[in-house]
Amino acid sequence: MRGFVRQGFLFAGSVLMKSLFEPASQKPLCSLLFPDRPEEFLGQPHLMGEGGILRRLIAVRSFRSMVIHGPPGCGKSAFVHLLQKVLPFHFEVVRAGEASGGDLKKAMDRGVSYRQSGQDCLLVIEEIDRFTRTQQDVLVPALERGDLLLLGLSFDNPLRTLLPPLSSRLLLFSFQPLSPEDLLTLLERGRQFLEKRDRSPVSISPEAASLLVRRSGGDGRKLLLLFEALVISRKDHGEGTGVQIGLSEVHGMEAGSGGIFYDKEQHYDLISAFIKSIRNHDPDSSIHYLARMIESGEDPVFISRRLVILAAEDIGLANPHALTVAVSCLEAVRSIGMPEGRIVLAEASLYLALSPKSNSAYRAIDRAIHEVREGFLPAVPFFFRNVSPSAVIQSGAFPEKRDPYLYPPDSPNGVSPQSGLPEGHTLYSPPERLVGEESEMVKRLESWHRQKRNPEEHGK
Numbered sequence: 001m002r003g004f005v006r007q008g009f010l011f012a013g014s015v016l017m018k019s020l021f022e023p024a025s026q027k028p029l030c031s032l033l034f035p036d037r038p039e040e041f042l043g044q045p046h047l048m049g050e051g052g053i054l055r056r057l058i059a060v061r062s063f064r065s066m067v068i069h070g071p072p073g074c075g076k077s078a079f080v081h082l083l084q085k086v087l088p089f090h091f092e093v094v095r096a097g098e099a100s101g102g103d104l105k106k107a108m109d110r111g112v113s114y115r116q117s118g119q120d121c122l123l124v125i126e127e128i129d130r131f132t133r134t135q136q137d138v139l140v141p142a143l144e145r146g147d148l149l150l151l152g153l154s155f156d157n158p159l160r161t162l163l164p165p166l167s168s169r170l171l172l173f174s175f176q177p178l179s180p181e182d183l184l185t186l187l188e189r190g191r192q193f194l195e196k197r198d199r200s201p202v203s204i205s206p207e208a209a210s211l212l213v214r215r216s217g218g219d220g221r222k223l224l225l226l227f228e229a230l231v232i233s234r235k236d237h238g239e240g241t242g243v244q245i246g247l248s249e250v251h252g253m254e255a256g257s258g259g260i261f262y263d264k265e266q267h268y269d270l271i272s273a274f275i276k277s278i279r280n281h282d283p284d285s286s287i288h289y290l291a292r293m294i295e296s297g298e299d300p301v302f303i304s305r306r307l308v309i310l311a312a313e314d315i316g317l318a319n320p321h322a323l324t325v326a327v328s329c330l331e332a333v334r335s336i337g338m339p340e341g342r343i344v345l346a347e348a349s350l351y352l353a354l355s356p357k358s359n360s361a362y363r364a365i366d367r368a369i370h371e372v373r374e375g376f377l378p379a380v381p382f383f384f385r386n387v388s389p390s391a392v393i394q395s396g397a398f399p400e401k402r403d404p405y406l407y408p409p410d411s412p413n414g415v416s417p418q419s420g421l422p423e424g425h426t427l428y429s430p431p432e433r434l435v436g437e438e439s440e441m442v443k444r445l446e447s448w449h450r451q452k453r454n455p456e457e458h459g460k
Helices: 053-059 076-086 101-116 133-145 180-198 206-216 220-237 247-251 264-279 283-295 300-318 321-336 341-353 360-373 389-395 437-453
Strands: 009-012 015-018 066-069 090-095 121-126 149-154 171-174 202-204 243-245
Touching: 053 076, 076 090, 076 149, 090 101, 101 121, 101 133, 180 202, 180 206, 180 220, 202 206, 206 220, 206 247, 220 243, 220 247, 264 283, 264 300, 264 341, 283 300, 283 341, 300 321, 300 341, 300 360, 300 437, 321 341
Parallel strands: 066 149, 066 171, 090 121, 121 149, 202 243
Antiparallel strands: 009 015
16 A cells, blocks of 8 residues: 555544654654644744734634645644644645555545544645646545645645645645744753753753754754754763763764755745846855855756856946856866865856946847847848859849948948948947946947948048
8 A cells, every 4th residue: 555644653533643663762853842732832923923823723723724835844744743732633644745646535535534423634735736736636626515624735835836726725824944043942942852861961052052053044853853963972972971062063063055945946046146146246145145055955057057147148248258257167167066166156156246237238139039020120231141242243133233242341440331220220229327348349339330420531
């Protein structure tokens, strides 16, 4: 049977019980500290604080179908545990990534049976955003009839993936990462629990506690995981005085990505903040968001490609060398990889942030493409066509009076009066505030325009 119930768990009424054959000491510390009462719940004051809507629903022993989304370790599992403690419901738990359509149907049928016998059933679906459209469709009629209550859990905002008929029947609540204050409270609870369980003193310095909180990145589960690992690793060094954890012990632990949560939404939010910081000439903010992406495991080649785009789109003619720097960054990152690639990314990011900005090239090509799509397709002038004028004249395709191509280097000032577009039609529009090298380019352009209008005067 495919597991729609979490492996190793048994259901008895409304209580989720651990298997009798697994030692309780193997349970992770975070699950041992799940709240049994609403006042013990940490985080989400907008929902679980005094007057919060979820707190009020629990107080009246009521519930409504909903989806809760948020990053790992923010309290979603703790909330489910709390509901199991305080609500007189039967609970069915389905993990969307593992459950088949048949598993879902069986869980729903059991829920309907409990409802018909007079007991409410709460169907908990983990990672509900991973359900297929067909699986989501199955839920809609049951919710419409009131056969069961649904609690969906998700890391990503489910509005991106849930079908409109399903999302319109669900309340949507967002859980935020735990605050530093909540994390410190959770850490103290963990310290007291381990001290009592192991019957041995456990202490952690304020500096070490603050560093652990920063490394956890708002993830309560990661905080307790790091802390418990530190306590276990220090037991043999206690020399009868218990476990003492200071800054050196925390620094000595590899914390991976520092607990930074990085979902699809964060992926786009951070790259957006990074690009906009560079565009706004902000080197400090640029480096900050670059560091966050690197520590979150973002693909450095992806970051480099975005720098190439930014160099052309936002810096452009104000500093044409920026594009060369960005392309060199892309090639260097591909060649040397990480972690050394971080230095190349930092150099390129700072160079682009400190460069003057102009989007005239970006605006010019978009304006030209728009005109072409709207039908502006003037004939290519005879003198610009890829033909030999003598051959065309001999063939009789054009009369001999057609103007031949004037080779600019042969002109007195290197500029020909000939143009490829109707007179007066312009696409390149210099910015009102000229900066960097583009200001010199525009001066040359204005001089060339004057020479084209009065070739004889400027040829003297």
